[in-house]
Amino acid sequence: MPTTWAGDYTGTTTATWVSWTQTTTSATSNNYDVWPAWSSTTGTSYTTNYTVVNSAPPAYEPPTPEQQARWKEQREREEREAAEARARAKALLAAHLSSEQIASLAAQRYFEVVSQRGRRYRIRHGHAGNVTRLDGEREVARYCIHPTLDVPDEDAMLAQKLMLEACEDHFERIANVTQLR
Amino acid sequence: MGELSIMGRQGDTKIIWDSMRPDEVENARRTFDDLRKKGYLAFAVRGREGEKGEQITTFDPNAERLIMAPPMRGGR
Numbered sequence: 001m002p003t004t005w006a007g008d009y010t011g012t013t014t015a016t017w018v019s020w021t022q023t024t025t026s027a028t029s030n031n032y033d034v035w036p037a038w039s040s041t042t043g044t045s046y047t048t049n050y051t052v053v054n055s056a057p058p059a060y061e062p063p064t065p066e067q068q069a070r071w072k073e074q075r076e077r078e079e080r081e082a083a084e085a086r087a088r089a090k091a092l093l094a095a096h097l098s099s100e101q102i103a104s105l106a107a108q109r110y111f112e113v114v115s116q117r118g119r120r121y122r123i124r125h126g127h128a129g130n131v132t133r134l135d136g137e138r139e140v141a142r143y144c145i146h147p148t149l150d151v152p153d154e155d156a157m158l159a160q161k162l163m164l165e166a167c168e169d170h171f172e173r174i175a176n177v178t179q180l181r
Numbered sequence: 182m183g184e185l186s187i188m189g190r191q192g193d194t195k196i197i198w199d200s201m202r203p204d205e206v207e208n209a210r211r212t213f214d215d216l217r218k219k220g221y222l223a224f225a226v227r228g229r230e231g232e233k234g235e236q237i238t239t240f241d242p243n244a245e246r247l248i249m250a251p252p253m254r255g256g257r
Contacts, residue, residue: 081191084191084192085190085191085192086192087192088191088192088193089188089192089193092186092188092192092193092248095229096226096231096234096248097231098230098231099230100231101231116233128256129256144255144256145253145254145255145256146253146254146256147188147250147251147252147253147254148220148251148252148253148254149188149189149190149251150190151188151189151190151192151251152192155188155192155193155250158188158248158250159188159222159250159251159253162222162224162226162234162236162248162250163222163250163253165233165234166224166233166234166235166236167222167236170236171253174253174254174255175255176255176256
């Protein structure tokens with residue numbers, strides 16, 4: 001069904017436009033002939049393109065009890081799998097930290113490592129943007145680097161630790177660095 | 182016995198081999214090589230007190246523990 005306003009643009013609004021431009025400020029009053037010129041050159045194809053699409057939303061159908069049960073089961077399965085993944089990653093990380101690092105992670109949510117080149121880094125609990133380099137006790141640079149797979153945070157932290165200790169150059173080449181001083 | 186831990190979405194998957202059994206060694210080596218081709222980083226680690234690891238590029242059947250991490254990339 002064609003809209004009424006689209007038809008108005010090509011025809012009946014010409015008089016309105018002229019009237020409006022003549023009654024408005026001087027900055028626009030000289031433009032009263034713009035609209036008739038524009039609308040006469042755009043033609044009817046412009047107006048005929050405007051049709052009202054059937055916009056009635058589909059009727060809402062509440063989920064069936066079977067669907068709800070299936071979704072609940074899926075959500076619970078995903079939560080269970082995520083918890084198991086986190087537990088595995090936590091155990092793997094703990095197996096490769098010193099007792100001091102484990103205690104620091106539990107109390108402060110970070111642990112520190114001495115890198116291949118003897119620099120100190122702090123790895124916070126997280127996945128990306130969680131590594132800082134220390135100068136004394138001051139954090140002087142933040143590094144954003146993370147695995148391309150969506151692994152649990154503890155796995156990302158272990159990968160960051162291993163890289164800093166075994167291939168610091170590679171770590172620095174890949175990481176996005178923000179100087180903090 | 183050697184142990185290879187491969188990081189993944191579901192936590193790590195472990196492959197264990199006996200260096201005296203060629204089939205187990207071969208299975209671990211094949212997995213190692215496949216993941217290396219996909220850009221995984223490999224580290225050999227020793228001890229249980231947070232000792233530093235060593236980056237490796239070839240499979241060592243006599244290694245105590247190996248860890249493979251997915252390729253890393255910089256964030257924003």
